[in-house]
Amino acid sequence: MYRVAKASEFLAITGASIDDIKITKKAIVWPLQRCRVIDVTPVNYTFEVNAMSAEKLPFLLPAVFTIGPRVDDHESLVKYAKLLSDHKRDSHNVKELVQGIIEGETRVLAASMTMEEIFRGTKDFKKEVFEKVQLELNQFGLLIYNSNIKQLVDVKGHEYFSYLGQKTQMEAANQAKVDVSEAKMKGEIGAKERQGLTLQNAAKIDAETKIIATQREGEGKKQEIMVKSQVKIYENQREADVAEANSLLATKKAGWAQKAKMAEVEAEKAVAIREAELQKEVERKNALAKTEQLKAQQLSKATVDYEIKVQEANSVLYTKQKEAEAVLYEKQKAADAQRVAAEAQLYAIQQAADAELYAKRKEAEGMKALAEAQGVKIRTLLTSLGGNYNALRDYLMIEGGMFKDIAKINAEAIKGLQPKISIWSNGEAGDGSGAGNAAMKEIASVYRALPPLFQTVHEQTGVLPPAWMGSLPGSGAGLAITNQPEN
Numbered sequence: 001m002y003r004v005a006k007a008s009e010f011l012a013i014t015g016a017s018i019d020d021i022k023i024t025k026k027a028i029v030w031p032l033q034r035c036r037v038i039d040v041t042p043v044n045y046t047f048e049v050n051a052m053s054a055e056k057l058p059f060l061l062p063a064v065f066t067i068g069p070r071v072d073d074h075e076s077l078v079k080y081a082k083l084l085s086d087h088k089r090d091s092h093n094v095k096e097l098v099q100g101i102i103e104g105e106t107r108v109l110a111a112s113m114t115m116e117e118i119f120r121g122t123k124d125f126k127k128e129v130f131e132k133v134q135l136e137l138n139q140f141g142l143l144i145y146n147s148n149i150k151q152l153v154d155v156k157g158h159e160y161f162s163y164l165g166q167k168t169q170m171e172a173a174n175q176a177k178v179d180v181s182e183a184k185m186k187g188e189i190g191a192k193e194r195q196g197l198t199l200q201n202a203a204k205i206d207a208e209t210k211i212i213a214t215q216r217e218g219e220g221k222k223q224e225i226m227v228k229s230q231v232k233i234y235e236n237q238r239e240a241d242v243a244e245a246n247s248l249l250a251t252k253k254a255g256w257a258q259k260a261k262m263a264e265v266e267a268e269k270a271v272a273i274r275e276a277e278l279q280k281e282v283e284r285k286n287a288l289a290k291t292e293q294l295k296a297q298q299l300s301k302a303t304v305d306y307e308i309k310v311q312e313a314n315s316v317l318y319t320k321q322k323e324a325e326a327v328l329y330e331k332q333k334a335a336d337a338q339r340v341a342a343e344a345q346l347y348a349i350q351q352a353a354d355a356e357l358y359a360k361r362k363e364a365e366g367m368k369a370l371a372e373a374q375g376v377k378i379r380t381l382l383t384s385l386g387g388n389y390n391a392l393r394d395y396l397m398i399e400g401g402m403f404k405d406i407a408k409i410n411a412e413a414i415k416g417l418q419p420k421i422s423i424w425s426n427g428e429a430g431d432g433s434g435a436g437n438a439a440m441k442e443i444a445s446v447y448r449a450l451p452p453l454f455q456t457v458h459e460q461t462g463v464l465p466p467a468w469m470g471s472l473p474g475s476g477a478g479l480a481i482t483n484q485p486e487n
Contacts (some may be wrong), residue, residue: 004026047103129149394465
């Protein structure tokens with residue numbers, strides 16, 4: 001009999017003319033031979049492995065393994081056919097075999113690692129579990145096509161991961177508060193330091209300005225005293241020169257008198273003539289001496305006045321220059337002080353902006369951590385509710401008080417409403433007039449619709465219809481409309 005296997009199957013033939021076992025996709029099965037079809041489709045095995053870390057902390061390790069025969073290796077297919085082909089792929093025996101291998105290797109590996117190493121090195125832990133389990137499955141001809149180790153779960157009574165998450169959340173929140181307080185403290189201290197430095201620099205500049213002004217004033221007074229002293233010295237020198245000139249004149253007069261007496265003794269006869277000549281000469285000399293004296297006095301006075309005026313002008317000019325220099329120096333110092341104050345203010349603003357940016361960043365990180373914690377909470381609730389999104393939504397709405405708020409909003413929405421309902425009757429009845437009055441009925445129906453409209457407009461705006469159109473009941477003169485409301 002000719003047998004052909006499906007794409008996911010192999011034929012295992014034993015019997016006559018076959019020493020051990022023959023694995024093939026198609027063959028002729030002869031008498032005295034047996035043929036078994038082997039399904040090599042991988043099967044998913046889901047487990048929750050109870051393990052314990054090196055700190056003796058128990059935990060659950062949910063895992064899903066996709067396992068099937070190794071189809072690319074003839075020897076592995078032979079092992080599988082010999083050892084497991086008599087069992088169904090999802091039978092209890094095969095599942096216990098695979099689960100026993102996985103649990104044994106996982107527990108041995110977990111016992112050699114701390115909880116932190118398992119939690120942080122999930123990828124390496126999965127790789128080592130995969131490799132060790134695969135070594136054990138090789139002897140059965142099986143291959144792990146895929147493995148998925150889920151997040152570690154706390155064992156009831158040992159909520160390690162829950163406490164760890166709460167610890168991380170609280171540490172992040174406390175660190176954010178500390179960072180905000182520290183940034184605020186630095187900003188306030190920096191602002192106070194800059195303000196104090198500005199005041200110190202301003203006081204220092206004012207003191208220096210006053211010292212320089214005092215020094216300039218002292219130098220001006222010193223120069224004034226020096227000029228007065230020089231003027232006085234010059235006046236004394238002039239007086240000494242005048243006294244010397246008078247003394248010389250007196251000496252000359254004495255000599256001239258002596259010569260006159262000698263000439264009188266030598267020549268008595270020429271005394272009168274000589275006396276006249278000498279008298280004339282004396283008068284001339286006296287006039288010249290007086291002239292020279294007056295010239296000397298006027299020149300001395302003019303020179304002194306000139307020197308005094310020059311010194312006074314120089315003093316005034318020097319004073320003006322120094323005053324201008326002092327004003328310029330004060331303005332320069334004031335400009336420097338304003339520049340320093342502006343720089344200090346700019347630095348304070350920059351520091352405040354940096355502190356605010358840092359606080360906002362830390363606040364965003366805190367909000368992010370809170371959002372992540374809320375996400376963990378929602379995932380935990382969803383897992384606890386068995387994946388029922390409707391139940392999770394109802395729980396969150398109850399927890400947030402949404403139903404209470406909705407009821408309160410609805411109550412406030414209808415509070416104080418006083419509906420007024422008016423029922424109008426147009427008084428229509430069968431009159432049996434026939435089809436000839438159809439047009440008049442249409443006009444009459446339009447006319448009957450006007451009273452409710454006018455009544456509503458009057459109630460809301462207080463406006464009445466024109467007198468030629470009709471009047472509402474109780475509105476005054478005019479033709480009343482016959483339709484009446486029934487309240």
